[in-house]
Amino acid sequence: MQLAQGPRVRFSPFYRRAEAAGIQTATVYNRMVLPVATDDPAADYEALTQRVALWDVGCERQVQIQGPDALKLCQYLSARDLSQLKVGIAKYVPLCDHQGRLINDPVALRVDDDTIWFSIADSDMLLWIRAISGERGDDVEITEPDVSPLAVQGPSATDTVAHVFGDWIRELKFFHFRRLTHEDIPLVVCRSGWSKQGGFELFLEDGNKGEQLWDLIWAAGEPYGIRVGAPNYAERIENFLLSWGSDTDEESDPFEAAIGNYVDLGVEHDFVGKEALLAKRSLGPTRELKGLIIEGAPLEPNPEPTGLRNPNGTHAGQTRVIAHSPRFNQNLGLAIVEVPYNLPGSKLQVETADGWRPATVTDLPFDL
Numbered sequence: 001m002q003l004a005q006g007p008r009v010r011f012s013p014f015y016r017r018a019e020a021a022g023i024q025t026a027t028v029y030n031r032m033v034l035p036v037a038t039d040d041p042a043a044d045y046e047a048l049t050q051r052v053a054l055w056d057v058g059c060e061r062q063v064q065i066q067g068p069d070a071l072k073l074c075q076y077l078s079a080r081d082l083s084q085l086k087v088g089i090a091k092y093v094p095l096c097d098h099q100g101r102l103i104n105d106p107v108a109l110r111v112d113d114d115t116i117w118f119s120i121a122d123s124d125m126l127l128w129i130r131a132i133s134g135e136r137g138d139d140v141e142i143t144e145p146d147v148s149p150l151a152v153q154g155p156s157a158t159d160t161v162a163h164v165f166g167d168w169i170r171e172l173k174f175f176h177f178r179r180l181t182h183e184d185i186p187l188v189v190c191r192s193g194w195s196k197q198g199g200f201e202l203f204l205e206d207g208n209k210g211e212q213l214w215d216l217i218w219a220a221g222e223p224y225g226i227r228v229g230a231p232n233y234a235e236r237i238e239n240f241l242l243s244w245g246s247d248t249d250e251e252s253d254p255f256e257a258a259i260g261n262y263v264d265l266g267v268e269h270d271f272v273g274k275e276a277l278l279a280k281r282s283l284g285p286t287r288e289l290k291g292l293i294i295e296g297a298p299l300e301p302n303p304e305p306t307g308l309r310n311p312n313g314t315h316a317g318q319t320r321v322i323a324h325s326p327r328f329n330q331n332l333g334l335a336i337v338e339v340p341y342n343l344p345g346s347k348l349q350v351e352t353a354d355g356w357r358p359a360t361v362t363d364l365p366f367d368l
Contacts, residue, residue, distance in 0.1 A: 009033060012058025012148050013210020021218075021228035023056075029122045032059035035230045044229045045326055048197055052156040052221050053229035054214070057194070057201070058148035062117040063106075063126050065133075067140035073133055074108060074116050076271050079254060081264040085110045090175040090190055093118070094254040094262050095125065096273030100280055102252050103128065105244050105259065109203075111179060111188060117147065119203075121244040132272065146207050147188075151231075152217055153199035156224035161200050163220035165189060169200075177203075183216070185209045194231045196239035233301060234323045237332050240291070240365035247289060247320050247334050249305075253280055256336065258289045258364050287317060288342045291362040292333035294350050298324040299331045307351035308335050311358075316341045319350050328368045337361060 010032045023035040035056050038044055047053045065073055075082050079094045090109045095118075097103050104125050106118040118125060130142045152161055162169040165182060169189070172178065177190035188203035204213055218226060236243065242259055254263045254277070265278055292308075299322050308317040317337040325332045333350060341348060346361040362368075 012056050013204060013207040014056040014058055014148070014150055014214050017211055017214040017218075018054075018056040018228055021054075023228055023230070029059040030061045030120065030124075032061070034059045035228075037230060038228060042326070043227065045232055045234060047225065047227035048154050048195060048229055048232050048235060049327075050155065051225040051227065052152065052154040052160050052199075053227055054217055054221065055151040055153060055228075055230050057151045057231065058204075058210075060119050060149050061126075062119055062145055062147045062203070063129055064115060064117055064143050064145045064147075065129065065140050066115045066143070067138070068114060069138040069140050070114050070116050071110075073129075073136070073138045073140055074118075075269060076136070077129060077132060078108065079263045079271060079273060079277065081267045082108060083267075083269075085116070087112055088177055090177060090192060092175075092259075092262055094259055096254065096277065098273055098276065100253045100273040100276030101250070102244065102248055102254050102257055102259075105242060107175075107192065109177060109188065109190065117145075117203075119149065123245070146205060148204045148207060148210065150202045150204060150210075150213060150217065151193045151199060152202065152221070153193045153195045153229075154197045156221070156226075157197070157199035160217065160221040160224055160226065161189070161202075164216050183212070185213050185216075187213070194241055195235055196241070197235070233321075234325055235327075237321060237323045237334060238325045238327050238366060240334075243321070249318070249320075249336065252289070252336070253277065255280065255285060256288055285339060285342075287336050287338045289320075289364070290335055290337045290342050290344075291364045291366050292319065292335050292348070292350060292359040293362055293366075293368070294322065294331035294333050294352075294357050294359045296331065296352075296357050299352055300324075302352070307356075308337065309349050309351075309356070310341065311347060311349060316348050322350070322352070325366075328366065330368065331357075332366060333359065334364075335361075
């Protein structure tokens with residue numbers, strides 16, 4: 001099967017460079033092409049964890065909220081308290097609907113006093129935020145700006161980025177950013193990224209400069225063995241970086257999705273889903289996202305959610321994702337596990353392509 005190209009599916013400013021550098025597999029994310037892997041996933045993993053990888057993540061679109069009421073609206077949208085969000089700071093933000101269901105988990109960046117970006121996961125938040133704002137009558141303009149992230153990740157990411165922008169990069173704290181223009185390229189440089197290997201996301205603010213920015217980073221990274229890559233499936237599961245829509249289902253709330261630490265129910269102001277989340281919290285969980293350690297030979301990633309049962313065959317939840325971990329040399333899974341089978345150490349069975357396999361429940365992140 002091949003992905004048909006057309007105006008309904010967009011390409012990032014970096015896509016052609018990523019394709020020329022070796023990307024072979026892609027998917028669709030926010031109605032854009034997201035590179036997934038080269039023809040050597042083991043080498044992709046090795047570059048990310050031992051050297052430096054360059055990722056086209058232009059599909060991580062921004063919803064820009066701009067105007068005098070920008071912060072007020074964002075506080076109402078966010079289950080995390082943003083009242084102290086300062087210019088130059090980013091925060092991970094669960095967004096819920098009125099029933100407390102998790103509908104996205106963006107990073108919020110306050111790029112100036114009256115402008116906040118939500119760097120979104122794979123759901124259409126532009127329409128949602130416009131609808132909420134329209135009902136409230138907020139004094140804001142909500143758009144998708146010409147902003148496309150390029151990620152530089154791995155142990156040598158700091159050296160690579162510092163070579164381009166200067167040694168001030170080394171002092172930039174995690175989830176802090178600086179807005180600048182470099183060689184006529186406008187961008188935001190943020191110490192962030194969807195890996196646990198360290199690195200930066202470069203939020204390009206002019207799509208016409210995509211290949212120029214790519215070439216600058218690529219040249220700087222060549223002494224460090226830079227390689228094209230993409231958000232890495234095995235690495236993010238090993239370190240539990242939540243993938244909305246993959247690890248969650250349509251009913252998951254932030255507590256069930258293991259990101260309840262980012263929900264601030266004690267704030268005085270109201271926010272979308274607050275009442276529902278308070279009710280859910282008082283009742284206690286009926287299911288939770290947990291890790292699975294799965295026995296047997298290495299497994300390939302599952303193309304869709306699979307079964308999860310007790311040894312006696314009764315239903316215990318749903319296995320959302322499976323991967324073989326190079327770091328732990330072990331099959332790992334993430335599953336929505338029903339109470340009381342969610343307790344660490346519980347023995348369950350996972351449905352795989354070659355039959356049911358024994359598995360042990362564990363807390364997240366994995367600590368093997």
